[in-house]
Ligand SMILES: O=C(O)CCC(=O)C(=O)O
């Protein structure tokens with residue numbers, strides 16, 4: 365992934381935090397048209413709080429405990445299939461490790477723009493501070509700034525893009541990413557086990573591969589919170605994503621299910637975990653990569669930290685034999701490098717790309733006389 369991600373540069377656009385300061389404080393400042401991406405009320409949103417509509421909660425302690433493991437594994441598998449999302453509690457990453465990351469990330473965003481720009485993205489690259497995935501001049505823009513860095517393994521790090529202020533930032537990210545990586549690996553084992561596959565089959569695909577971290581900073585938008593989007597609808601291209609919401613009680617993530625957006629109320633201290641495109645393919649559709657987006661609060665800022673687990677960029681991503689066990693293949697295999705290129709070309713519409721891979725598989729079978 366490292367190379368593919370590094371090739372997919374983003375066009376430079378204004379810093380949103382600075383723009384938001386102007387728009388939120390100046391009575392006459394209008395939010396530029398390019399950020400008005402959403403028709404209020406055009407799509408149904410199911411509010412958080414109704415527990416029947418909430419994404420499932422999975423307990424890592426229960427996955428590990430032999431007395432509850434199989435029932436929790438079954439719950440995990442249905443969460444990954446039906447929602448593609450769940451919240452993970454009792455994940456074992458020490459509170460202090462999370463607390464240090466949170467305070468350093470908040471400190472970073474409070475610095476003057478010139479200081480943050482010391483880690484600015486370079487033309488043609490995606491790592492660093494800026495905006496991700498701006499691929500055309502007429503594309504609607506997200507109401508967010510991002511800092512994207514490769515965090516694991518240590519050799520993948522490009523320290524030019526790692527903040528030096530606050531001084532503890534680098535250490536906090538180092539410790540957090542190695543702890544959270546272990547949680548991701550364990551989940552991959554239980555996901556495999558839950559569908560009757562060898563636990564190591566999935567872990568082995570991701571172990572030692574690149575882990576990317578993105579800090580998403582969403583400033584408030586007083587004038588047009590219902591018309592801007594913090595992060596446009598997308599699916600994640602990776603295998604698994606572990607998301608940490610930094611501000612308690614400022615929610616913004618919405619997940620698509622049955623044509624509706626479900627607002628997610630992040631539980632304190634929990635990870636929000638989702639299946640990415642590569643894992644949907646590897647699992648032959650047993651797990652689903654689901655569209656999601658982030659909305660904006662009128663008066664409160666919000667920050668989230670996403671950790672992306674990538675397979676090797678030269679891996680040919682296709683349904684894993686361990687996940688097939690007599691099923692029909694559902695997706696055409698593709699190198700992960702090509703997959704990511706296509707993902708950027710589709711402006712992150714991973715679902716479109718996944719559906720095409722399914723279609724390509726069906727056509728290729730048809731050409732060989734398969735019905
Ligand atoms: O901020 C959020 O809640 C969503 C972030 C996200 O989807 C991403 O970084 O890919």
Ligand SMILES: [Fe+2]
Nearest residue numbers: 598599600656
């Ligand atoms: Fe995402």
